[in-house]
Amino acid sequence: MPFDRPDLKTLISRVTADLNSRFSDALSGLRRRVNAVYARVLAGLAHGIYGHQEWISRQILPDTQDDAWLLRFGTMRGVIRKPASWAVGNIAVTGTSGAVIPAGTLWHKDDGTEYATTAEAVIAEGVATVTVAAVEAGAAANAEQDATVSIVSPIAGVNATAIVAAGGLAGGADIESIEAYRQRIVKREAAFITGANRVVYEIWAEEVAAVTRAWAYEATPAAGSLTVLFVCDDQEGGIVPNAAKIAEVAAYLEEHTDPATGQTVGRAVNVTLVVDAPAEAPIDFTIAPGPNTQAVKDAIAAELADLLRREAEPGGTIRISHIREAISVAAGEEDHVLTVPAADVTPAAGAIAVMGEITWA
DSSP: OOOOOOOHHHHHHHHHHHHHHTSOHHHHTOTTOSHHHHHHHHHHHHHHHHHHHHHHHHTSSTTTOOHHHHHHHHHHTTOOOOOOBOOEEEEEEEESTTOEEOTTOEEEOTTOOEEEESSOEEOBTTEEEEEEEESSOSGGGOBOTTOEEEESSOOTTEEEEEEEOTTOBBOOBOOOOHHHHHHHHHHHHHOOOOSSOHHHHHHHHTTSTTOOEEEEEETOSSTTEEEEEEEOTTSTTOSOOOHHHHHHHHHHHHTOBOTTTOOBOOSOTTOEEEEEOOEEEEEEEEEEEESOOHHHHHHHHHHHHHHHHHHOOTTOOBOHHHHHHHHHTSTTOOEEEEEESOSOBOOOTTEEEEEEEEEEO
8 A cells, every 4th residue: 555645734734733632721722822833843844754755765666766876776786877989980081192181180070070080091093981980979970871071171182071981970879868777777677687598688788889779589590599689779870780880789798797796797608699680671651640730740750759669679560559549649639540551560570660651641
């Protein structure tokens, strides 16, 4: 049975009645008695204590803890909040053959995000592939292939603009949000851990920067194997990670170090570990919303994206009833007609449902 915290008015009434019971009837009936003052002072103190006790009760379990207590609790459990990470990748620089691009040369996107070359490069046959890293950590530094960056300080023989090479500039991530961190702690607390079982690999994979969701499958693709699939929801250009991130997660799982003990507890020696990314399976929608306003359309699109982030998993079914529910709870929506999809959607094995195109009927 939950505890019912008394409000201030109730406490004043209780203390007043208790004080009056301690005096004779003649004294308790006096108009200018001090009982009422005492009652309000004592009730105020008790109300503050009740409030503090209520706050303390919220700090016991991670699903209700304040930020500072959550960080402390997670660290004690070996779940470390993921720091911001830097975007890295290659750019194709053109210019006069023989021109030198020094290490540390700065480039920037139109939004002001800066990158620095990590090593000296020399233009040969009019082009040089140069590795750059973002100057500041964060998801804003990610850039898709063929995006344009400009040199900050001109260099003789080097053209002022360059193109982001294949693979883009990737790996940048903001510091993990408190709510995402909270969910990882809750998942860790709920997991029944016996050695390096399936859930452990999911928990480990989600410790890597930019990784937001992971799934592990035992005896896949064969007996003695375990396949880990993961996605990076907050990167540009889709949720599928690039080859560098897949290699990073694979290495992390092979030689995982427990943050709580410092011991290396990588994959089980009798397991063949496969790390990969699922393929995207876009779901298209045809919706006639009511009212048909831009605000309602934006709210519906946001709810559908949130549904897929919460429920989509490789080969997992997205229920048509859940799609209708997501549309119905959108802010401002009063009615709608959903014609596409017309039934549950189940991607192929190894593919995960993502947002496709929305046609507003």
